């Protein structure tokens with residue numbers, strides 16, 4: 001079994017720590033580096049110290065140090081940080097698993113461009129359960145195309161900075177595609193005041209933020225006399241980390257290209 005050298009960006013963050021734990025525990029991966037931003041209090045300390053372990057890797061702010069010897073960088077940070085890492089990785093042939101959410105169109109275009117130089121898995125949710133849920137939504141949307149109002153409700157912890165979540169937006173895209181609609185045109189982000197009656201062609205989004213909610217997503221298909229709810233609830237971030245390692249392994253034999261979790265999990269072309 002060959003060893004995959006993995007660097008983690010946002011090493012002191014919620015996902016960064018979860019990823020370090022997963023890399024340390026897996027028999028086929030080695031933590032080759034850890035990045036955090038300049039000024040971060042953890043800089044210079046061992047990346048696995050929070051686990052009571054020694055990875056032999058100090059958390060660094062310099063890309064050359066944090067990415068030395070890395071096959072893959074797993075990045076769950078913020079769009080501006082990911083885009084900096086992306087430029088360096090594309091230049092130096094380091095592959096990327098990007099879990100960061102909240103990119104604008106230009107950020108997404110930069111990721112697609114970088115994928116011409118290195119291989120990238122980019123997905124707003126790495127959990128197997130969420131990606132299977134996306135498939136279920138595709139099926140439900142096609143079957144419930146008329147007479148059902150579609151609303152997407154997501155809830156996350158108080159520290160989350162982007163809304164709606166990347167996963168909720170992806171759910172909206174999958175449903176809009178299945179219905180032949182353009183999400184840009186039919187999305188309604190929250191309602192207030194005298195909104196008028198609901199336009200049946202819209203897809204509504206509602207966001208809840210509070211406490212330590214890891215990540216809940218529900219899609220409501222509300223018809224007359226019945227409603228269908230398809231929900232996914234995360235109770236741990238471990239699934240995101242496990243999915244990220246699957247994505248990193250998937251990239252091992254890919255020189256370039258942009259992939260998502262459907263590619264990693266073999267869900268492309270399957271219908272529910």
Ligand SMILES: NC(=O)C1=CN([C@@H]2O[C@H](COP(=O)(O)OP(=O)(O)OC[C@H]3O[C@@H](n4cnc5c(N)ncnc54)[C@H](OP(=O)(O)O)[C@@H]3O)[C@@H](O)[C@H]2O)C=CC1
Nearest residue numbers: 010012013014015037076077081099100101124125126240
């Ligand atoms: N795809 C998926 O499956 C999942 C995606 N996510 C996404 O991952 C991202 C991170 O989430 P989470 O771990 O909860 O967030 P945290 O805030 O806990 O961690 C983010 C990390 O990135 C660092 N960081 C922030 N800004 C910069 C910067 N400009 N340069 C360098 N480093 C920076 C932070 O450092 P500092 O603390 O010093 O600011 C911190 O270490 C979010 O976009 C979230 O939506 C989360 C879970 C699952």
Ligand SMILES: O=C(O)C1=N[C@H](C(=O)O)C[C@H](O)C1
Nearest residue numbers: 101124125160165166167215
């Ligand atoms: O910030 C989070 O925590 C999460 N972010 C991702 C998103 O925006 O969809 C994935 C997951 O829901 C947790």
